[in-house]
Amino acid sequence: MSASQSRQGCMIIKLDLEKAYDKILWNFLENILRPFHFPDSLVRLIKSYVMSAHLQILWNGEPLEAIVPICGLRQEDPLSQYLFLLCMERLSYLIEEEVRRKSWDPVSFSRNGPSLYDLFFVDDIILTAKANDKIAISIKQTLDSFCLASGLKVNLARNSCANYRELVEKVQKNLLGWKAKNLNLATRTTLIQSVTSALPTYTMHSNWIPTKVCDQLNKLNRALL
Numbered sequence: 257m258s259a260s261q262s263r264q265g266c267m268i269i270k271l272d273l274e275k276a277y278d279k280i281l282w283n284f285l286e287n288i289l290r291p292f293h294f295p296d297s298l299v300r301l302i303k304s305y306v307m308s309a310h311l312q313i314l315w316n317g318e319p320l321e322a323i324v325p326i327c328g329l330r331q332e333d334p335l336s337q338y339l340f341l342l343c344m345e346r347l348s349y350l351i352e353e354e355v356r357r358k359s360w361d362p363v364s365f366s367r368n369g370p371s372l373y374d375l376f377f378v379d380d381i382i383l384t385a386k387a388n389d390k391i392a393i394s395i396k397q398t399l400d401s402f403c404l405a406s407g408l409k410v411n412l413a414r415n416s417c418a419n420y421r422e423l424v425e426k427v428q429k430n431l432l433g434w435k436a437k438n439l440n441l442a443t444r445t446t447l448i449q450s451v452t453s454a455l456p457t458y459t460m461h462s463n464w465i466p467t468k469v470c471d472q473l474n475k476l477n478r479a480l481l
Contacts, residue, residue: 265387266363269395274411276379277336278328280343281407282307285329288342302339306330327407337378344376347402351383359394361386420469423459427452427476436480448477 285306289299309330311323329336351374354360362373363384375382385391403409430452436444456465456473 267385267387267392268363269383269385271381271383271399272411273379273381274409276408277331277340279407279409280329280340281327281405284346284406285339285343288346292342302335305335306339340378343406346406347381347398348374348376350398350402354394354398359391360398361391420459420465423456423465424469424472424476427455427473430455431476431480434480441481444480448480452477452480 282303286299286303289302294302306329309325309328311325312319312321313323314320329339351360355362355371355373360373362371363386364371372384374384383395385395399410434444434447439447452473459465
């Protein structure tokens with residue numbers, strides 16, 4: 257995105273919902289279906305289907321007593337993804353309400369272009385707004401209200417160093433697979449530049465990697481030299 261000439265900055269917030277399919281409350285799902293004017297018979301059918309799920313743990317090859325969940329949608333079920341999309345429509349509606357009340361000022365990326373305030377991709381959320389304290393509070397209150405009603409939770413760990421543990425482990429795995437003692441300095445340098453230094457590139461396209469993680473990656477590369 258090109259630099260804005262406006263005196264007021266903009267913010268883009270990327271959020272991830274923690275175990276989204278597993279935490280949807282069933283009463284919330286029912287309350288979502290009715291405003292979309294689903295027939296009562298269909299609502300009851302969907303509800304009975306969702307609530308019929310049960311789990312069993314295998315212990316030494318023998319199934320234990322069935323566990324009946326109290327929330328959540330079935331993973332990899334064709335119907336679940338559509339039900340989840342309907343649930344996310346509730347968040348979109350709450351955001352639109354804030355925009356109409358002027359509590360949320362969306363961002364326009366061109367002079368005459370449409371305003372943008374949310375983008376959803378399954379459990380990944382991107383929110384955009386003008387950057388000020390009042391709007392930031394409104395965003396937090398909207399998310400809190402939605403999470404309280406739906407049972408969902410924003411995964412704050414995705415914005416911390418824990419999110420990059422997999423990247424560090426991937427670099428470590430590559431380094432351990434190389435027999436450094438049998439490689440000369442030029443070969444080791446080439447491997448670092450072409451492989452381990454290139455691994456974070458994709459992540460860097462969309463995320464600001466914390467300094468602590470960068471230091472860890474540099475330390476691993478230096479150890480090979």
